[in-house]
Amino acid sequence: MVCVAPRTETEKGIARIWREVLKRPEIGVNENFFEIGGKSLHAARIFARIEKQFGKTLPLATLFKSSTIEALASQIDTKTASVNSISRIDGMQTRGELPPLFCVPGGASDNIVFRELSTQLRADQPFYGLQAAGLDATDIDSELVEIEQIAESFIREIREVQPRGPYFLAGHCFGGLLMYEVAQILLAQGEQIGFLGLIDSVVGDSLPTDMKVGLRDKLSYHWSLMRKRTWYGNLVTIAERAIGYRDAKESRRRLHESFSRIGELHRRYKVKPYPGHLTLLMAADSFFTSRPDRDPRLFWKAMALGGASVIHVSGDHATMLQEPHVGDLAKKISTCLALARTGNAVVA
Numbered sequence: 001m002v003c004v005a006p007r008t009e010t011e012k013g014i015a016r017i018w019r020e021v022l023k024r025p026e027i028g029v030n031e032n033f034f035e036i037g038g039k040s041l042h043a044a045r046i047f048a049r050i051e052k053q054f055g056k057t058l059p060l061a062t063l064f065k066s067s068t069i070e071a072l073a074s075q076i077d078t079k080t081a082s083v084n085s086i087s088r089i090d091g092m093q094t095r096g097e098l099p100p101l102f103c104v105p106g107g108a109s110d111n112i113v114f115r116e117l118s119t120q121l122r123a124d125q126p127f128y129g130l131q132a133a134g135l136d137a138t139d140i141d142s143e144l145v146e147i148e149q150i151a152e153s154f155i156r157e158i159r160e161v162q163p164r165g166p167y168f169l170a171g172h173c174f175g176g177l178l179m180y181e182v183a184q185i186l187l188a189q190g191e192q193i194g195f196l197g198l199i200d201s202v203v204g205d206s207l208p209t210d211m212k213v214g215l216r217d218k219l220s221y222h223w224s225l226m227r228k229r230t231w232y233g234n235l236v237t238i239a240e241r242a243i244g245y246r247d248a249k250e251s252r253r254r255l256h257e258s259f260s261r262i263g264e265l266h267r268r269y270k271v272k273p274y275p276g277h278l279t280l281l282m283a284a285d286s287f288f289t290s291r292p293d294r295d296p297r298l299f300w301k302a303m304a305l306g307g308a309s310v311i312h313v314s315g316d317h318a319t320m321l322q323e324p325h326v327g328d329l330a331k332k333i334s335t336c337l338a339l340a341r342t343g344n345a346v347v348a
Helices: 009-022 040-054 069-078 111-120 147-161 174-188 215-228 231-247 249-268 296-303 326-341
Strands: 087-093 101-104 127-132 167-172 193-199 278-283 308-313
Touching (some): 009 040, 009 069, 040 111, 087 111, 087 147, 101 111, 101 174, 111 127, 111 326, 127 147, 167 174, 167 326, 174 193, 193 326, 278 326, 296 308, 308 326
Parallel strands (some): 101 127, 167 193, 193 278, 278 308
Antiparallel strands (some): 087 127
16 A cells, blocks of 8 residues: 555644654655554544544544544544434444344443444444443433433334344443343334343442442452563553643543443432343453452343343453453353353353
C-alpha cells in the first residue's frame, strides 16, 4: 500500500494524534487503525484528544466504519447533530450463514471492546454489538430510561438483523444484565433463546449482602498483583494510567456520569428468575475468587431455573476481552455456540 500524506488541516491534526498515541513516526491517511496496531485503549485516548482539539464527540465504534485518518476526518468535517435514540447496533462481522451473536458491552464502555473477540470467532460467525445511549461515557440530553426500555430498543435492533429466533445473546459486565432482560422479553414474546452468556457479569445493588466482597479483599487482591510485577512493571502501569488521566479530563466526567446512571438503573431493576439455561463466563483472575462463597457472579446460578454452566476464562475482568486472553474466551464461546445450535448446552 502506498501511504498517502495528510492533505487537509483535519487530516493533519488527526495524523498527529495517531502518531503520538500509536508511537509511529509516519501514518498514511489510508492506513487502517486496527492493521497498524490500534487497540481499544488507544482509541479511547485518541478520541479524547480529538474531542479536545476539534470539539467533536464521536462513539469509539466510529472506527469500525471510519478506520482510516481520511475517513475519520470526513466524519469530523461533516458530523452534524444526530437524532437521539435509545440504542444503536454495530455490525462488527456480518458475513456468514450462522445465527448471529448479539453482544452488549459493559457500562461506560463501547462496542469497540469486542473488536478482538469478533475477529477470533469463526470466520462465518456474524457478530453484532449493541450499545445503549448514555451508558458509553457519552452525554445524553434525554431522561434516563429503564432497563426494560433499553432492552425493548435492543430487540428492535436485533429483529432488523434476525426477525425470528432462536437468538444467541451475550453481555459483558453490566451488558450481561441488559441482555438478561432482552432474553426475558423475547421468551415472553414466544421466541426461543439458543444461548445466553453472561461474561463476568455482576448484578450490583440487587445482590444480597452476603455475596458482596469487602474492601479488604479487594485491596489484598491488588496488592498481590503489584507483588507479581517487577518494580519497572509497576512504574509502567502507573505511568500509563497517569497519561490516560491527563488526556481525558472531559471523558472522566462522562465516565462518572455513566457509572452514576448504571448505579441508578441497578437500583430500579428487580431481577426475576430466568426460565432457561445461563452460561457464566467468569474471569479466572479476579478478587472475587479470594472469597468464592461471596462471589457475586454466582448469584445468577440461583436465577437460572433451567440450570447454569460456569466456565472460567483466562485474564481479568478487562483483559479477558484483550490479547492474549481473548483467544481463550473466543474458543469457549465458540464451543458453547456450536453446542447451542444443536440444542445442547455446556455442562460445567
